[in-house]
Amino acid sequence: MFSRAKEQLKQLFGYETFRTGQEEIIKKVLAGEDALGIMPTGGGKSICYQIPALILPGVTIVVSPLISLMKDQVDALTELEIPATYLNSTLTAVEERERQADIINGSYKLVYIAPERFEQPSFQQLLASIQLSLIAIDEAHCMSQWGHDFRPSYLLLPKWIQRLHDKPTVLALTATATTQVQQDLQDYLHIDDQNIVVTGFARENLQFQVKKGIDKKQFLLSYISSKKQESGIIYASTRKEVELVEELLLKKGISVTSYHGGMSEKVRSEAQEAFIYDRSKVIVATNAFGMGIDKSNVRYIVHYSMPRTIEAYYQEAGRAGRDGEDSECVLLFSPQDIRTQSFLIEQSDRDTERQEMEFQKLQQMTAFCHTERCLQQYLLHYFGDKTIEKCGRCSNCVQTGNKVDRTKEAQMVFSCIKRVRERFGKTIIAQILVGSSSQKITQFELNKLPTYGLLKDWTQKQIASFIDLLTAEEYISPTGNSYPTLSLTEKALFVLKGETIVEVLETIVEKTPEQQDDVFEALRELRTRLATSQSVPPYMVFSDRTLREMSQFVPQTEEEFLQISGVGQQKSDKYSQEFLSVLQTYADKKPDGVSASITPVDKPKATKGKYLETAHHLKNVESISDLASQLNLTERTVINHLIRAHQEGIELNLANYVDEENIVLIQRVAEEVGTERLRPIKDALPEHISYQDIRFTLGI
Structure with missing residues (x-):
């Protein structure tokens, strides 16, 4: 038979x-x-x-x-x-x-x-x-x-x-x-x-990459532009995110369609068909797309935001390279992804036990994004395959850098968790160690702990990232809910006793503007020489903006060079050797992620009569834009007037002008990072949430 x-x-x-x-x-x-x-x-x-x-x-x-x-x-x-x-x-x-x-x-x-x-x-x-x-x-x-x-x-x-x-x-x-x-x-x-x-879970033709601390939009445009002739799927967590990414790519002339559960069956079917028949090279979709799609030549999968579970991630990433050819699976991670997924879990109609299970899986997915181990090996171990060989091609395997001993700092983190009797989460632990004077720290008298300020030379963000790494390497175990507290595993106790050490890849301190200018000037000098030898204007080699980005991220490989905005495959083939030879001399200045500058928010200015008049008219209109038109003011001025009125005691429910789901996310982030500045709050939220939404929600 x-x-x-x-x-x-x-x-x-x-x-x-x-x-x-x-x-x-x-x-x-x-x-x-x-x-x-x-x-x-x-x-x-x-x-x-x-x-x-x-x-x-x-x-x-x-x-x-x-x-x-x-x-x-x-x-x-x-x-x-x-x-x-x-x-x-x-x-x-x-x-x-x-x-x-x-x-x-x-x-x-x-x-x-x-x-x-x-x-x-x-x-x-x-x-x-x-x-x-x-x-x-x-x-x-x-x-x-x-x-x-x-x-x-x-x-x-x-x-x-x-x-x-x-x-x-x-x-x-x-x-x-x-x-x-x-x-x-x-x-x-x-x-x-x-x-x-x-048969095993390994896909030998897939290269897994996790990108952290990057501008997602900029990276995506550069990445997709370098693969215009190849088919790829971009996964996003929400319908809004799908629409934002599709619009971003369309504006750059990229052949793209989209797919999510809010579309009619007819529209979804048309989008799917356009992708399968290569009429659209790229499809942006929620996880509703792809199950059972037998398109063998998908060359890359990009997760624009982190999915909820490792199972979902591996299933979606596995849609690349079904023909056995080399393909890439790139996950773009930012802390706001965790908040988005937590919100979606909380808003689901699942019972408490199921939600706790979902939070546990979310923590395992987060750990994957922070591990320094081989990414394929990490995935295989999750599914019970105890393969010990590294893949040699994932972003962790090919990452260069020296291992440094962080045992002392790890002991500080573990000691802090023990001192608070494992009752608090990552944010509070990081605030204690950095020496924060936030309301919760003083309220619970955590500033009196021996561990208070032990890592004051670090930023709170660096400490939080270090805790994420320690969690990924199974020294720390978070509880399974939306506000997880941290507890120590047996592995951490060996470190506290001095029986084992903790080594991590060297973290490069962010460059100062002066250092960046040194790199930029060296690149500009090279550009001038190349332009002169080819009798073309310098901007035709690379624009200043592209050189600025090179000086900011200091790429060390052809793959990283291609990720720079303004570097396509053709220019990479033509110029990468010369530019990389210069950039490699500045390897010690390469950051592991560049934070956006923090700009103080100006206090709104308005005369007393004017802002009260604006507040008075609010009840007669349905939107801020309508009010701005009625009073012949800009929307920005109207917003400043309303916030000023709210701050001085006028009762205005400005949150009525913000989506309910956005309010929940804004309040949660504000609690974590504080409300002293708006920029850190904005950076930690999904891109579709505006400064207006934040200010209206918080009344600041």
Whole structure:
């Protein structure tokens, strides 16, 4: 029987040999044994049930979580002249009756359904009327409450399967199963140990990168511009973020479309089709996009913001390079990503236990962004694969720099956590160590602790980043909620006792403007020489703005050089060798991230009568712009008037002019970073939240 499977592989799919794990799974299914297959995204899971479906008598039912996934799979099979169909809510009553009749008459070998379909009496009657040989459960991790995408309807599948008169063979497949999820699936489906096939999670052709402390917009424009002929997916956390990123790219003339759950089915389908057929090279999407999309030539995945779980990240990143060619997975991290995901968890309708689980997964995802270990190794360990070899190609593996001993500073952090009896979170610990005089520090008399001000030579941001690193390396364990407190692990206790040391990659102090000017002048001198030798104006080599950015970030490799705004592939090929030779002489001045300058906010100025008049008119209009037009003032002046009135005791609910979800985020960030300056608050918030939103929310 297996010889037929090999024939089908060559004849229908065009492959000479099976991929790792496929042959073993197919043999078990053809022998009538229930099996669980855990294979990486792009590892060829579909073939594991599609080929047996063609060989076994009767019908194979495929349980699939998304309607779009069903349609894509059926379209692909139909193209291969394999008889397949689906039953879902997009069909009219007449169409559904016709398809059910065709299924009974043996017209189809594969039928795709959602798990909820089992609950319908008409479908149960259909199953009783056909020869059912195999049930394939795709995305089987949805069955486990520990999975990142748990669906109660999946959990009911074992019950429905057991009720069938003649129980078929069952094959469960997933790409993202931790050890705990794997055990759940094995228990629910009663699968024997010898019938579990785990091919490993490693994707040797993917290069994982985490970028921190960068201007996301600037990086994205530079990165996408260097890959104009390649297909890529950009994932964002919210619909607003999707729209902002799409607009950013469109303004630069980049071929881009977007996809999110707020669009109609028709618009989403058109966007998906445009991407699949390369009419749009780039698609910006929420995590609603991509499951089951069989586009093999996706060369890069960019996460514009951090996803909520490692499972979701690995599944989404795994959509790159399904053809086996080298591809990149770039995650752009900023602290505001954590706040966005925390807010989304809190606003979900999940019970408290499930939310706590989500927060634990969020902390594990955050740790991934801060680890100094090999990124692929970190991912594999998360899924239970104890591979010890480093990949040698991720951003951590290729990062240059000396290891420095930070045992003393780590002991200070650990001691501080112990002194407060593990009752506070990262922000308070950082404030204690830096010697902050914030309200909470004085309120709880934390300024009297022996650890107060021990790291006063560091910034609060540097201490917080150091705590993130210590958390990622499992010295510190946060609690699983929206305001996690920090506790020490056994690993930290060994450090406190002086039995082990803590080494980290050297942190480079941010350059002063004078240092940056030194680099800029050296680059400008090189540009002049090159321009003279080629008889072109200097700006045609690189603009001043591009040179400024080079002097700011001091790239050391061709990859980093390409990330500079104004450096495309052509100019990199032409000039990178000369410019990098200069930049490499300033390697000691390379920062690990450049903070934006903090600009004090001017106090609003207004005469008493004028700002009171503005406040008086507010109740008669619906928006700030309407009020500005009515009074013939600029919106900025109106805002200053209203804030001044509010500060002097006039009752104005300015928060009415701010989205509720933005208010929650602003208040949380303000509590963490203080309200002395607005710039740090703005930097820590999603880009769509304006200074006006902040000032109206806080009344400052």
